[in-house]
Amino acid sequence: MTHGIIPPYLLRRIARLDDAKYAVAAHAARVALEHDKRFRSVRFDLGFDENNDLVATLVDAPDRTISDAAGTMTIPGSPVRREGNDPTGDPAADEAYDGLGATFALYSEVYGRNSIDGAGLPLDATVHYGDLYDNAFWDGERMVFGDGDGEIFTRFTASLSVIGHELAHGVTQYTAGLVYRDQSGALNESISDVFGALVEQYSRGQTVADATWLIGEGIFTAEVEGSALRSLRAPGTAYDDDVLGKDPQPAHFDDYIQTDEDGGGVHLNSGIPNRAFYLVAESLGGNAWEHAGQIWYDAINGPTLTARADFAQFAAATVAAALERYGAQSAEVAAVIDGWTGVGIPPLPPQVAGST
Amino acid sequence: MPAELTITVARSGGFAGLTRTWSLSAALDDSGELLDLVNACPWRRVQSDAVSRDRFVYLITVRAPRKHRTARVPEASLTGPWKLLVERVQQEHPAPSPTRTPPRSS
Incomplete structure (x- = not known):
């Protein structure tokens, strides 16, 4: 089965198909469009089963935006990579993007949880926060990463466990809500x-x-x-x-x-x-x-x-x-x-x- | 010995959980500008931050004859005079060594 991300114009075209042969695909496309209306991201996979029939499946998908604070302490900064965009070539932005994807995959594929809130919350991150900033944090809405001082710490996106750690603070915020003391x-x-x-x-x-x-x-x-x-x-x-x-x-x-x-x-x-x-x-x-x-x-x-x-x-x-x-x-x-x-x-x- | 003004900044928290300390001492007679900055800080009205995780917390202490002030300021509230004051102390002591929180077992 081949997978692909279907652009919205094609989704709309599939959704309008009224041939019974494509009823399942048309329904799935309509559901996908409905998801988009609620600012939720889904992956729409098309393929063929063993009888060569068209099969459409909907899979939860991340909706990532990475922004660049360019050494300032202003959040969020300028968006540099949105969902589906090609790599920027900036390691911090690309590591954050990939790390958010890997974190989304664990919750979605293993625990059936669609993003931090369980309802497809967009995943946002800011990189290059501050000057020689020695930290990574969760501000209640997004992850924020510094570049490190270069003497003790390098950039905080370099470790996937750090990215997973920050997003888990979001999951805890939406679940157990454990008081931070x-x-x-x-x-x-x-x-x-x-x-x-x-x-x-x-x-x-x-x-x-x-x-x-x-x-x-x-x-x-x-x-x-x-x-x-x-x-x-x-x-x-x-x-x-x-x-x-x-x-x-x-x-x-x-x-x-x-x-x-x-x-x-x-x-x-x-x-x-x-x-x-x-x-x-x-x-x-x-x-x-x-x-x-x-x-x-x-x-x-x-x-x-x-x-x-x-x-x-x-x-x-x-x-x-x-x-x-x-x-x-x-x-x-x-x-x-x-x-x-x-x-x-x-x-x-x-x-x-x-x-x- | 002339009377001194000492300001200490201890930054704890953060993802790494390491505490870093900076301090500044100056003769009280030469500290008019610094005292103005200290007095401009809202010592009794520090905004708390219950939302952020892994952010720094600054413990700021000012000591001088007949003056002892202390406040715990979350990074999200470190704006205006607080930010200027902390930056001033950090500049004065530019090569700080991070130190771990001294563990005291219960």
């Missing part, structure tokens, strides 16, 4: 690291064993002694550098860091739930996005998780999600309980967690 904030951060890692793994086709489990690989300059900013497999080991010091992330609840900075250490204490996710994925093996990722995805979409959930409440939500999807006797439920126990947050037994 203390334990709920560290969970918010951890969910972004988990799905940032999964975007990269899904895009590269890497199993649990093959994956790096690193966040931000490739954004340090060669001067820095370190492979990445964070490690889900081994929090606290991502870097150890003369200038930056050692990666301060804890991997166990016993080492939870109390601080007033960084919203109560949301980027530090995220190491604890990050490690719990890794332990679950390692125990289940195979592709982490399939079962471990599905459980975490179900948990943030679940009915019981509150915006101020702490680690223990989130752990209970993942046990409930595993129980619901895979059953009480499943390897998944056992792996989730063991994973959280391994970081010092033993969840309640499943029958109790499942009934609350």
Whole structure:
């Protein structure tokens, strides 16, 4: 089956066909046009089945716009690449475009979620934000990327896990809405690291064993002694550098860091739930996005998780999600309980967690 | 020793979670312009930012005899006199070393 993006004029022509032979294609084209009216993007695939009949299918598709702030702090900047446009030749703009596409693909193809809000929200990004700006962030509507200072950080689009991380903040905003402070904030951060890692793994086709489990690989300059900013497999080991010091992330609840900075250490204490996710994925093996990722995805979409959930409440939500999807006797439920126990947050037994 | 004015800026948060600190000290007698800038900042009316994720947060501290002011300013609110003040302190100390948040286990 061949796939192609059908331009709107052709869609309109197909939609007007009243030959019964093309009824399915005409209907699909009308649906596609209806989608466009609501500013949703869909991919309209045409092909032939084994009987040589025309087959039309609608697939959710991203609607990306990359803008360039040209070194200023003005958002959004000038659009440089819209959906379907050819590459610009600017690595930052093209990495952002491709990264948004890879992130869209994970949510759409694995979890059946159409974009950040589940309803086809356009994906917008700004690159070249600020002068030597050392950060990437989510502003509630778009992702924003700096170029780095060139001494410690290079451009933040260089790592797909960073792009996946930022968009996951959008997904959390539309689902669990975890408050960005203390334990709920560290969970918010951890969910972004988990799905940032999964975007990269899904895009590269890497199993649990093959994956790096690193966040931000490739954004340090060669001067820095370190492979990445964070490690889900081994929090606290991502870097150890003369200038930056050692990666301060804890991997166990016993080492939870109390601080007033960084919203109560949301980027530090995220190491604890990050490690719990890794332990679950390692125990289940195979592709982490399939079962471990599905459980975490179900948990943030679940009915019981509150915006101020702490680690223990989130752990209970993942046990409930595993129980619901895979059953009480499943390897998944056992792996989730063991994973959280391994970081010092033993969840309640499943029958109790499942009934609350 | 003449009375001094010290302004410290600690930037935490950000995707990397690294804290960076800059500071500026000046003789109080020569700090008229700087004090005007300090007084122009809305210390009691800092706009919070509940929407952004991974943005920087600036902890700004001013110390002088009979003067101690501190505010936690999210990057989205770092405009006007706040921005001028932070830029002034960063210029004064142009080669800062990032330092990690000192971990204190509970």
